[in-house]
Amino acid sequence: MADDKSTAESLRSTRTYGQVRCMNPSCEARITPAPGQTKATCPKCGSEWRIFWIKAGFPRVKGPVWETSQRLANERLAQMAAAPAAKPAPAAKAEKKEGK
Amino acid sequence: MALDRKIAIVNLTTGQIDIKPITLEMRKQFLGGRGMAAYLLYKNSKPGCDPLSPDNAVIFSAGILSGMPASATSRTDVMTKNPLTGLLGSGNFGGFFAAELHYAGFENICVVGKASKPVYLFVNDGEVKIMDAKNLWGKSVTEAQWAVREELGDRDVMCAVSGPAGEKLVRYANTMTGIKNANGRGGGGCTMGSKNLKMVAARGTMDIKIAHPREALEFDKRFIEQITSAKVNQTMGTLGTPFIWGATNSWGGIRTNNFQYNQLLYCDEIEPENIDEWSKESMGSEYNMAACFGCQVHCRAKYKIPDTPLARKWGLVGKYDEGPEYTSQGAFCGEPGCTHLDTLLMGNHLVDQYGVDNLEIGSLISWAMELYEAGILTSKDTDGLDLRFGNDDAVIAMIHHVCKRDTWLGNVLAEGGIRASETIGKDSFKYLIHMKGMSNLHSDERATPALALNLALASRGSDHLRSRPAIDLYHLPVDVMRRIYSSPVPYEGPLSSDHTEYIGKPWQVVWHENCYMAVDCLGICKYHTTFLGATLPNFEDWAKVLYFNTGLEMSPKDIWDVSERANMVERLFNLREGMKKDDPYKGEVLAERYFEEPCRRGAPDVIGKKIDREKFVEMRGLFYKYKGLDENGVPTAESLKKYGLENLDKEPSRV
Ligand code: SF4
Ligand SMILES: [Zn+2]
Numbered sequence: 218m219a220d221d222k223s224t225a226e227s228l229r230s231t232r233t234y235g236q237v238r239c240m241n242p243s244c245e246a247r248i249t250p251a252p253g254q255t256k257a258t259c260p261k262c263g264s265e266w267r268i269f270w271i272k273a274g275f276p277r278v279k280g281p282v283w284e285t286s287q288r289l290a291n292e293r294l295a296q297m298a299a300a301p302a303a304k305p306a307p308a309a310k311a312e313k314k315e316g317k
Numbered sequence: 318m319a320l321d322r323k324i325a326i327v328n329l330t331t332g333q334i335d336i337k338p339i340t341l342e343m344r345k346q347f348l349g350g351r352g353m354a355a356y357l358l359y360k361n362s363k364p365g366c367d368p369l370s371p372d373n374a375v376i377f378s379a380g381i382l383s384g385m386p387a388s389a390t391s392r393t394d395v396m397t398k399n400p401l402t403g404l405l406g407s408g409n410f411g412g413f414f415a416a417e418l419h420y421a422g423f424e425n426i427c428v429v430g431k432a433s434k435p436v437y438l439f440v441n442d443g444e445v446k447i448m449d450a451k452n453l454w455g456k457s458v459t460e461a462q463w464a465v466r467e468e469l470g471d472r473d474v475m476c477a478v479s480g481p482a483g484e485k486l487v488r489y490a491n492t493m494t495g496i497k498n499a500n501g502r503g504g505g506g507c508t509m510g511s512k513n514l515k516m517v518a519a520r521g522t523m524d525i526k527i528a529h530p531r532e533a534l535e536f537d538k539r540f541i542e543q544i545t546s547a548k549v550n551q552t553m554g555t556l557g558t559p560f561i562w563g564a565t566n567s568w569g570g571i572r573t574n575n576f577q578y579n580q581l582l583y584c585d586e587i588e589p590e591n592i593d594e595w596s597k598e599s600m601g602s603e604y605n606m607a608a609c610f611g612c613q614v615h616c617r618a619k620y621k622i623p624d625t626p627l628a629r630k631w632g633l634v635g636k637y638d639e640g641p642e643y644t645s646q647g648a649f650c651g652e653p654g655c656t657h658l659d660t661l662l663m664g665n666h667l668v669d670q671y672g673v674d675n676l677e678i679g680s681l682i683s684w685a686m687e688l689y690e691a692g693i694l695t696s697k698d699t700d701g702l703d704l705r706f707g708n709d710d711a712v713i714a715m716i717h718h719v720c721k722r723d724t725w726l727g728n729v730l731a732e733g734g735i736r737a738s739e740t741i742g743k744d745s746f747k748y749l750i751h752m753k754g755m756s757n758l759h760s761d762e763r764a765t766p767a768l769a770l771n772l773a774l775a776s777r778g779s780d781h782l783r784s785r786p787a788i789d790l791y792h793l794p795v796d797v798m799r800r801i802y803s804s805p806v807p808y809e810g811p812l813s814s815d816h817t818e819y820i821g822k823p824w825q826v827v828w829h830e831n832c833y834m835a836v837d838c839l840g841i842c843k844y845h846t847t848f849l850g851a852t853l854p855n856f857e858d859w860a861k862v863l864y865f866n867t868g869l870e871m872s873p874k875d876i877w878d879v880s881e882r883a884n885m886v887e888r889l890f891n892l893r894e895g896m897k898k899d900d901p902y903k904g905e906v907l908a909e910r911y912f913e914e915p916c917r918r919g920a921p922d923v924i925g926k927k928i929d930r931e932k933f934v935e936m937r938g939l940f941y942k943y944k945g946l947d948e949n950g951v952p953t954a955e956s957l958k959k960y961g962l963e964n965l966d967k968e969p970s971r972v
Pocket of ligand 1: 391609610612617843
């Protein structure tokens with residue numbers, strides 16, 4: 218049986234270290250946080266993320282900086298409200314429920 | 318050698334046990350694990366039977382590589398006609414049961430009939446015995462396993478067990494093994510309960526002969542290094558699967574408040590890093606992550622429940638458990654809108670001990686919460702429980718009520734969403750987020766059409782483990798995607814590296830469906846394949862690992878064909894049991910809210926996304942075409958012939 222590299226093995230060289238991807242799905246730009254940095258802003262779309270270090274040189278996105286993500290989300294919702302065709306279903310009833 | 322492992326067909330009504338070999342022909346057609354289970358279920362369950370009747374079968378099926386030194390050959394499939402959906406019920410757990418079953422000389426245990434009193438099966442060195450389970454009945458998942466070990470005087474007995482929820486015939490009760498390994502989403506624990514079967518206990522000392530030991534060790538080393546070096550698995554080895562939930566919630570791909578929202582805000586307490594911190598603190602300085610048989614990833618955390626007012630109220634302070642997995646984060650926090658760590662850890666502990674599906678129970682509780690807030694359920698229906706979103710105490714109370722069936726609502730929800738909606742009435746069904754009668758997992762696929770398509774088409778109903786082309790989310794360059802998706806069969810159609818697109822997704826769903834069927838037949842964990850990481854092994858690597866370990870010479874394309882065949886048997890089973898393409902109860906459709914209500918939270922580009930109905934139908938049609946199905950999703954005569962399934966109904970069992 219031949220022992221050449223499989224597709225998965227040869228793709229290994231494409232792995233990137235020391236970077237995270239912006240978690241805004243249509244952006245996904247790569248961000249390189251400085252060692253130990255706990256927050257990083259996406260240079261492309263402005264989303265801001267909290268960073269956790271799995272180990273030295275291996276960051277991951279822990280979650281959004283909630284205030285920034287809420288601001289960006291509200292801006293987007295406002296934009297959509299201004300363009301009625303793309304307006305989401307009314308959220309008022311449900312918004313109130315989340316009082317926690 | 319490994320390939321001499323056997324099948325036992327046990328009739329609990331008559332007490333008859335037939336032990337049969339697995340022929341080489343069967344191996345080449347179905348390999349083992351889920352493939353063999355699908356065939357055995359098709360042939361041993363009575364068409365159209367009530368899933369809770371003796372005519373249903375429950376199959377315990379270890380992967381062909383179980384117990385061998387490849388990576389994480391730990392998986393067992395448990396398959397039955399699902400008491401929840403009336404269609405295919407199949408779940409897959411890790412732990413140590415599969416290896417022990419192989420050491421005991423067996424690969425498949427097929428159980429039909431019904432015992433007149435509680436029993437368990439003891440599978441030991443080539444023999445299967447039906448044993449009295451009166452001392453095990455009523456015991457929790459963990460207690461029952463320790464009790465049988467005590468009874469048999471052997472601490473190394475491994476069990477596939479039904480918990481108290483299975484005994485109470487909760488329709489989504491799991492078969493469990495170990496502390497928390499769950500054969501979820503299949504209803505196997507409920508079918509076991511209906512047969513008075515508490516567990517299958519396995520213990521063996523029979524050698525497994527490795528076909529080419531030196532080559533196997535050499536290749537396995539390389540195989541394992543490929544798996545453990547992946548970033549995704551290094552993350553899993555640190556934070557466990559909660560990292561998946563954390564990542565998905567970061568961008569807004571989680572369903573919260575029964576699909577009203579798609580992100581749980583300010584939930585830092587249940588983020589993976591915080592769970593990890595608590596695990597270390599509660600377990601002390603000796604802390605380590607646990608693993609299943611032969612796995613080097615070690616994704617399973619351990620914890621004790623913290624001392625909080627809620628934990629004190631429920632008498633759970635200091636209880637030990639493992640996980641929680643990302644599914645519990647969704648079930649007990651995202652879905653019901655709770656953000657507290659103690660709720661997550663208690664919910665996880667309770668479902669593990671009752672032996673019930675966390676996704677299903679969490680989804681149904683959050684559905685009931687929306688019905689309560691909408692006035693469709695009242696406090697009279699809830700026995701006074703204030704079932705609003707974010708009420709942590711109510712979530713814990715409802716888990717008990719469902720698993721014990723001790724209140725009106727608990728009993729109704731134990732029957733599953735479709736039956737419950739018939740009982741509750743009004744427009745409760747409208748709020749039920751399900752596919753083929755199975756509640757959705759806790760993610761929101763409105764911004765990811767490929768994932769939405771896979772949910773609708775999954776053979777066991779809404780499901781993230783039957784296809785799930787999640788590497789889509791990495792925006793891989795198209796040429797990299799083409800290398801992955803053109804092997805082992807050529808694909809020259811379109812591909813798009815944008816996960817919000819509809820282009821090329823049907824093929825990705827087909828490819829991943831076959832990929833996951835193959836690992837389920839081999840008995841390898843999905844985290845060791847192209848599930849979350851593009852650089853993890855798939856068909857090409859499996860052909861080698863299979864050959865070196867078992868001597869079975871199959872090309873990557875042969876393994877692909879096994880997957881196609883086994884997936885087709887699952888489809889034939891569903892069609893036989895009433896699946897119809899557009900049926901809102903048993904069809905291959907999405908819940909209406911996917912099409913009607915856009916996402917309202919998360920990263921800017923997720924907001925406003927919903928699934929385009931026409932494009933969805935188009936994708937489904939292409940999927941059918943790629944699979945050799947007609948426009949109704951029924952296999953054509955030609956494809957049945959291609960896979961040797963044209964006489965499946967009429968021919969005697971090949972076993
Ligand atoms: S990755 Fe996790 S679930 Fe899979 S075999 Fe390893 S420990 Fe078990
Ligand atoms: Zn960005």
